[in-house]
Amino acid sequence: MTAAVLEASPQRDAESLLARCQRGEPGAWRELYRAHVDRLWRFVRRLGVQPGEVEDVVQETFLVAHRRLVDFDGAVPVSTWLYAIAIRTARSTRRRAWRRQLARLVGWEPAAADAPDRGIDRTEAEAEVAWVLARMPEKKRVVLVLYELEELDGPTIAEILGCPVHTVWSRLRFARGDFKRLLRRRGALQGAGVET
Numbered sequence: 155m156t157a158a159v160l161e162a163s164p165q166r167d168a169e170s171l172l173a174r175c176q177r178g179e180p181g182a183w184r185e186l187y188r189a190h191v192d193r194l195w196r197f198v199r200r201l202g203v204q205p206g207e208v209e210d211v212v213q214e215t216f217l218v219a220h221r222r223l224v225d226f227d228g229a230v231p232v233s234t235w236l237y238a239i240a241i242r243t244a245r246s247t248r249r250r251a252w253r254r255q256l257a258r259l260v261g262w263e264p265a266a267a268d269a270p271d272r273g274i275d276r277t278e279a280e281a282e283v284a285w286v287l288a289r290m291p292e293k294k295r296v297v298l299v300l301y302e303l304e305e306l307d308g309p310t311i312a313e314i315l316g317c318p319v320h321t322v323w324s325r326l327r328f329a330r331g332d333f334k335r336l337l338r339r340r341g342a343l344q345g346a347g348v349e350t
Contacts, residue, residue: 172232201244211247215240286336294329
């Protein structure tokens with residue numbers, strides 16, 4: 155058997171399994187899941203997803219893949235397709251985690267809609283965020299606001315700013331660090347009785 159035939163065989167097997175999944179054959183999806191779950195688990199973990207959220211990201215990846223299975227044309231290997239879905243899912247998970255952390259940092263936790271002090275908490279949190287944003291360098295502030303508050307993705311922000319997408323990610327990383335430091339500084343100033 156030639157090397158070319160040996161190399162093509164796993165690809166043909168994957169294509170066959172995919173076709174079986176798309177036809178809805180019993181057990182085919184389970185086979186696809188088992189064939190890729192361990193690799194996806196490692197991949198998601200290496201993307202920086204917190205250990206307690208890895209399982210959720212992997213499961214969400216497979217749920218999205220299952221919903222989009224009929225649209226998958228096989229132009230790329232199934233593993234590549236699953237990796238792309240996992241990247242987007244992990245990114246969304248990290249974004250939600252950052253927003254939860256942001257809410258905790260400014261002392262605002264979402265309350266029940268009918269809680270009488272909900273508006274006060276939100277107003278105080280918005281004042282905290284405004285104070286911090288006003289003290290951040292503009293380039294970092296713009297990226298942070300577009301990504302975290304306006305919920306735009308990296309490529310869209312890059313297009314708006316006319317810069318490479320890796321610049322967006324770099325600025326966002328530094329902006330998050332600045333945000334945390336400035337928020338701690340504001341807390342220390344308020345604790346010392348200094349008007350902010």
